[in-house]
Amino acid sequence: MKKVTTEPTQSTEERIMAAGREVFTKKGFAATRTRDIAEAAGINLALLNYYFRSKKKLFDLVMIGKLQSFFGFIGPIIYNDKTSLETKIEMIVSSYTSLLMENPDLPYFILGEARNNPELMLNAMPKKDFLKKSAFIRQLANKKTGQDPYQFLLSILGMIIFPFLMKPIFKTLTNTNDAKFKQMMIQRVKLIPNWCKAMLRAS
Amino acid sequence: MKKVTTEPTQSTEERIMAAGREVFTKKGFAATRTRDIAEAAGINLALLNYYFRSKKKLFDLVMIGKLQSFFGFIGPIIYNDKTSLETKIEMIVSSYTSLLMENPDLPYFILGEARNNPELMLNAMPKKDFLKKSAFIRQLANKKTGQDPYQFLLSILGMIIFPFLMKPIFKTLTNTNDAKFKQMMIQRVKLIPNWCKAMLRAS
DNA sequence: GTCTATAGAGGGATAGAC
């Protein structure tokens, strides 16, 4: 377990938090040992408990932050009445892709811990019916294609997020290196909105 | 931990194996306790070690089986020179959807354990360049859309598999119950191939 | 605040009776 690269000015608490984010995100709650976090933070194990009381409490703090980065930026996009559906799709694709290129372990972590703790999602949501009441879903429904807008949403998200989930398998199966994979993800920022337009016309 | 529903004629070994499949798939390797498996199998903990030597050895056997069910059926579909690209897409969508409706925890399990053990995938593959040499990839490339066929493949798989990964979050966010979700997945068996046709025309 | 040392619980594995 390598030491996390941290600003020298970071406080001990921040360094433990950063290490917690790194290790928990990569290995999940169960497979993570507090010793790994302490080592990654370059501190003694006792300090973790001194600052955060327990493994679980640190984990919960990490989780809250991750949920916010995963769901936080999408609100302003899908609730914007001024932008067209096409523009929203482009923004969602490019924002999520940037986020996931920076945090490749994020989706697996979120999906996994959501399985153990589905209600946690609700608390992370700004409000009830967060999706349902959005301009994005309304605009999709107004296309009058007779289709469930959520079906379309699942497909967009799948096209954006799934490649990052499949990355380890994909790299192995297709002999793709990191640079090539990154390049593919950048290409998808253009590809996916085009595909979406075609899908909307078709349905 | 409830007892696994098993045939009364199953041998003890088979019952432990079935319980292992269930618990490992649901919770992953690290979060699974051998005691959970023993309880689910309705046997004593010592018998697990008697039949399988260790937790890890049982896990590996479970993993091999899961990999085969996840990758096994796709070979005959994508290597069939007689079927059209469109037919292959329909077959992939419907086969995978059936599989995942029966085994909703399967994709998360496969993706997760593949992170820890990427080389494992290679051993599960029938041969080197399994994808690359398939009729499916060749047919996609022959579309001469100037596009990387793997980009398209990632999208299809994302549309099929991602909803199952997102199921817990999706149900919470949209107040969808199991019956409704299942119905949506069945609808997607028709929707996805149509979308794919539109995407291929577009690109 | 930060360390060392250790308590205490949990869980994988085995010995040995039946």
Next chain:
DNA sequence: GTCTATCCCTCTATAGAC
């Protein structure tokens, strides 16, 4: 083959010195 009892290591958490 199947059970009970238990070993022993690992890991979380804390006590207490500095």
